[in-house]
Amino acid sequence: MTTTQTRAIDNGVNVAALLGAREALAAQPPAARFQWRASSEWLHGTHSRATVEGFHGLGAEQKHRRAYRYDTDHPEVFAAADNGATPVEMVLVGLAGCLTAGVAAVAQNRQIALHSVKATLEGDMDLRGILGIGDQTRNGFEAIRVHYEIDADATQAEIEALVAQSQKRSAVFDIVTNPTDVAVTARKRV
The missing domain is CATH 3.30.300.20 (K homology (KH) domain)
Structure with a gap:
């Protein structure tokens, strides 16, 4: 008698939660309407800093665990300071x-x-x-x-x-x- 062992695959994605969300949102289309937001502030030259923190989804205001900040700029070949991508x-x-x-x-x-x-x-x-x-x-x-x-x-x-x-x-x-x-x-x- 041969036994086959099945190994659980874990790529770090909670598929059960994703499929559950898919089912729930199919039943409640208004909750699937999300509004993503970013704000950006000019610092100097072509250098700006964008912040992502809050968004609207599942019928209510939501927040990320923390604010995420991204600097953008242009490279020195454009006569800029290259402070970001x-x-x-x-x-x-x-x-x-x-x-x-x-x-x-x-x-x-x-x-x-x-x-x-x-x-x-x-x-x-x-x-x-x-x-x-x-x-x-x-x-x-x-x-x-x-x-x-x-x-x-x-x-x-x-x-x-x-x-x-x-x-x-x-x-x-x-x-x-x-x-x-x-x-x-x-x-x-x-």
Whole structure:
């Protein structure tokens, strides 16, 4: 008689809680409406500091365990002080974080043990757009490439399926690949 031992897979994602949230929010659509927030304060030159702390979700105001702060700036090649990543690099960071979290969650749900996951992102941009050199050049990324190196107890096809499902459900992937209405207002501070 042969006995098979099943090993519990733990990639650090509480899939039961995620599936429970999915079920609860399907039954209560208004609770699924979230509002994420960030504030930014100019410090000097092209250096700003953004803060993320509170958000609205599950029908009430929520807070992170602590405030998170992110400095953005431009590199010295732009005659700046290089006090932080550029804002466009932060977009790549957000995309990497969202897709990688998805890979971990999908792997956990499919009982695939991850040993390492590394994403490398590249975004191509022609700076003539933001510098106002010609109206035909886009200000933002022309292309973004995401490459994963994943060590997991899985076949190549299963790894590709993990990444595809993560991409399908990624909020940041959706944000950078689809138009989003953005309203900008300004008023003099008194």
